[in-house]
Amino acid sequence: MEEHIVVFGATSAIANAYLRKKAVEGHKLTLVARNKDKLDEVASDLRSRGASSVRAYELDMLDTESYENIIQSIFSQEVNIVLVAFGTLPDQKRCFEDISYAIKHINLNALATVSVCTLVAQKLKNLQNVTLAVITSVAGDRGKKSNYFYGASKAFVSTFLAGLRNDLYDSGVHVVDLKLGFVDTPMTQNFPKGFLWTSAEKVAHGIDNAIRSKKDIAYVPFFWRWIMFVIKMIPERIFKRMSM
Amino acid sequence: MRETVTGWGLYPSIKAIQYSPTSSDEVIDCIKSQKKLISRGFGRSYGDSALFSTVLNSKHRDFILDFDTKEHLIKVCAGISIAELLPILVSKGYFLPVVPGTKYITIGGAVACDIHGKNHHSEGTFTKHVKSLTLVDSDGKKITCSRDQNSQLFYATCGGMGLTGYIDEVVFDLKQIKSSKISMSSHKAKNLSELYDLFERYKQSTYSVAWIDCLAKGKKMGRGVFMEGEHNKLSNDLSYHPKKKLIHMPMMPTWFLNTLFVKMFNFFYFHKQFPKIVYKEIDIDPFFFPLDAVSRWNRMYGKKGFTQYQCVLPDPSREGMEIILKTISESSMGSFLAVLKRFGPANKNFLSFPIEGYTLALDFKLSDKVFALLKKLDEITLQYNGRVYLTKDVRLSKEDFEKMYLDGLKNFRRMRSTYGRKFHSIQSERLGL
Numbered sequence A: 001m002e003e004h005i006v007v008f009g010a011t012s013a014i015a016n017a018y019l020r021k022k023a024v025e026g027h028k029l030t031l032v033a034r035n036k037d038k039l040d041e042v043a044s045d046l047r048s049r050g051a052s053s054v055r056a057y058e059l060d061m062l063d064t065e066s067y068e069n070i071i072q073s074i075f076s077q078e079v080n081i082v083l084v085a086f087g088t089l090p091d092q093k094r095c096f097e098d099i100s101y102a103i104k105h106i107n108l109n110a111l112a113t114v115s116v117c118t119l120v121a122q123k124l125k126n127l128q129n130v131t132l133a134v135i136t137s138v139a140g141d142r143g144k145k146s147n148y149f150y151g152a153s154k155a156f157v158s159t160f161l162a163g164l165r166n167d168l169y170d171s172g173v174h175v176v177d178l179k180l181g182f183v184d185t186p187m188t189q190n191f192p193k194g195f196l197w198t199s200a201e202k203v204a205h206g207i208d209n210a211i212r213s214k215k216d217i218a219y220v221p222f223f224w225r226w227i228m229f230v231i232k233m234i235p236e237r238i239f240k241r242m243s244m
Numbered sequence B: 001m002r003e004t005v006t007g008w009g010l011y012p013s014i015k016a017i018q019y020s021p022t023s024s025d026e027v028i029d030c031i032k033s034q035k036k037l038i039s040r041g042f043g044r045s046y047g048d049s050a051l052f053s054t055v056l057n058s059k060h061r062d063f064i065l066d067f068d069t070k071e072h073l074i075k076v077c078a079g080i081s082i083a084e085l086l087p088i089l090v091s092k093g094y095f096l097p098v099v100p101g102t103k104y105i106t107i108g109g110a111v112a113c114d115i116h117g118k119n120h121h122s123e124g125t126f127t128k129h130v131k132s133l134t135l136v137d138s139d140g141k142k143i144t145c146s147r148d149q150n151s152q153l154f155y156a157t158c159g160g161m162g163l164t165g166y167i168d169e170v171v172f173d174l175k176q177i178k179s180s181k182i183s184m185s186s187h188k189a190k191n192l193s194e195l196y197d198l199f200e201r202y203k204q205s206t207y208s209v210a211w212i213d214c215l216a217k218g219k220k221m222g223r224g225v226f227m228e229g230e231h232n233k234l235s236n237d238l239s240y241h242p243k244k245k246l247i248h249m250p251m252m253p254t255w256f257l258n259t260l261f262v263k264m265f266n267f268f269y270f271h272k273q274f275p276k277i278v279y280k281e282i283d284i285d286p287f288f289f290p291l292d293a294v295s296r297w298n299r300m301y302g303k304k305g306f307t308q309y310q311c312v313l314p315d316p317s318r319e320g321m322e323i324i325l326k327t328i329s330e331s332s333m334g335s336f337l338a339v340l341k342r343f344g345p346a347n348k349n350f351l352s353f354p355i356e357g358y359t360l361a362l363d364f365k366l367s368d369k370v371f372a373l374l375k376k377l378d379e380i381t382l383q384y385n386g387r388v389y390l391t392k393d394v395r396l397s398k399e400d401f402e403k404m405y406l407d408g409l410k411n412f413r414r415m416r417s418t419y420g421r422k423f424h425s426i427q428s429e430r431l432g433l
């Protein structure tokens, strides 16, 4: 069955890998992203790969004023799946030293994300058999010195999603929190890669599975559930001395 | 961040900073901000042509910009690979006009090396089918070129080893196919002269190639298996389900591939086919990309790495080829199967490798003795007016290179000094390109 899939942050490497998979299956795609040139390339690419139709909207997610019009326009058609994928990985040290830099990233990763989720949820509430999927991170499971500004923003979103899932349960909206581990993408270009790292294609596969099997919280790849289980078990009085 | 990078031959291994832009604006910014750099695709060239201390990696520039099923054309960003394109093309009844022996290469690499396939004698090199391309030059300027527009730059860039600029977009013709199956036949040949006869007899076949046991000596010298094939024209089966790679090659100790092992392998390879001629219908992958079944097979030669020697001798090439094979078999320097192919006429590109004649390619585990042997092979190649393929090379001397590529070199250097000042590879510095 053809589905209409809407992606916020459609030029992200991970979202793009998911979209390519869905394009090959022939679905109808709506893309929202901030960079027009990239958006045009991604849209042509998905058309060439077999998407039944592709619509694209240019939107900087920090421009919250413009959300409503675009969401109104997107939801003039029936929607089946919404994926929220945009995000940034700010430099931790700089966040600590420069609060306006930190706020900008918190605005995007936390506030913009829950704002768009809220507006989308208002629409999805009235539809049947719909999914709201949001990419967060294992970094949100426990604050640690290497990235707690980023981690806290993701935790904010995860907690919000748990509430939203609970709230929308009766309307039948499926809300899935996609907690990703380390993925080799432009965002992590400057990180040395080890055995825990995965490709965007593999993660896209995990995202697709989590959406189709109606998971509530999905760790992608799955083994992060166990890694984070162990990390969360470490008593704080020990954890605070550790370097992670 | 500096990381270790190598070519497919694992030698040399260097530390480099890699940039992987996601948009053409980022490509431009990257080139403007660097003094010297080289473009890189999947790093399947064997030697040092995609190596430099700063690398511009095309991996995030992998979009299909237009797939025109009316004109049978496709426009892509150069970082897309053949492996990524194949399922999309085959399901719609298309194939790439030319493919090499692996599908894990980018279109940028295919253009920069002007690659050839098993169909060079019938359909030419990859760039013969390229309509136009967009290059970002050393000033960060985007230039579109084709045979009609900026043609000198086009001829310098096709086969130009990434030295005229970063290739960002490529438009090329697609080949229409009726089926994803290949109808092929394979023939055992007792020696080189039988192989040459088979190439002559099957010169109408679209695809042909031969594997040679290059350790066989005397009367058996040049014994091998000749294969030819066509896209099946009768069935309408466009299914394409490439196997996920099952076998991973671990890094082997350097002594692993010794002469005895290779001798046994070549012996079994030759004798595994019992009858003299076999006809088969096979899938795309086993016909075109048999080596891809083992991922990272380059680690079989061990950490010190290996190289591939590929030369072409213009017609008539029999005598020269015999001397080359004799020199190799007498040296007993373990190498796996060698590949022999027929080439059709050369094209107008300044540095493209193919010229009408026969080409031989074979792998060598690296050692000082091998370098000496390859130097000897260069001399024989030159004596027969042939040349060596830069895509596979890691050790050719500047003098020999200049003799081999004399015809196009002046034009190439002129274009390179205008557009490609910033682009340097370890190879280009070694060869004074």
Ligand SMILES: Cc1cc2nc3c(=O)[nH]c(=O)nc-3n(C[C@H](O)[C@H](O)[C@H](O)COP(=O)(O)OP(=O)(O)OC[C@H]3O[C@@H](n4cnc5c(N)ncnc54)[C@H](O)[C@@H]3O)c2cc1C
Residues within 6 Å of the ligand: B008, B038, B039, B040, B041, B042, B043, B044, B045, B046, B049, B050, B058, B078, B079, B099, B100, B101, B102, B104, B105, B106, B107, B108, B109, B110, B112, B113, B114, B115, B116, B117, B118, B161, B162, B163, B165, B166, B167, B168, B291, B391, B425
């Ligand atoms: C198993 C195997 C079989 C092969 N069989 C064949 C064969 O049958 N015929 C044949 O011709 N070749 C063959 N090759 C060689 C291969 O086709 C070439 O090396 C090809 O160029 C590899 O593409 P790549 O994307 O890996 O390029 P790389 O190895 O990354 O780069 C090769 C060259 O292209 C340049 N380049 C790459 N991308 C760009 C770009 N975007 N802009 C400008 N320059 C660029 C680089 O600077 C470098 O000079 C084979 C290789 C292997 C490993």
Ligand SMILES: NC(=O)c1ccc[n+]([C@@H]2O[C@H](COP(=O)([O-])OP(=O)(O)OC[C@H]3O[C@@H](n4cnc5c(N)ncnc54)[C@H](OP(=O)(O)O)[C@@H]3O)[C@@H](O)[C@H]2O)c1
Residues within 6 Å of the ligand: A009, A010, A011, A012, A013, A014, A015, A033, A034, A035, A038, A059, A060, A061, A062, A085, A086, A087, A088, A089, A108, A135, A136, A137, A138, A180, A181, A182, A183, A184, A185, A186, A187, A188
């Ligand atoms: N990579 C990992 O290891 C990892 C791990 C856990 C979670 N994640 C999460 O996965 C998601 C996707 O990241 P990725 O790895 O695919 O990285 P990516 O390719 O860098 O994608 C990030 C995307 O966010 C977009 N973006 C940034 N600021 C924006 C803004 N103001 N308005 C609109 N879009 C904006 C970027 O747009 P442009 O294309 O225009 O720059 C980019 O497309 C993110 O939420 C990230 O936090 C990633």
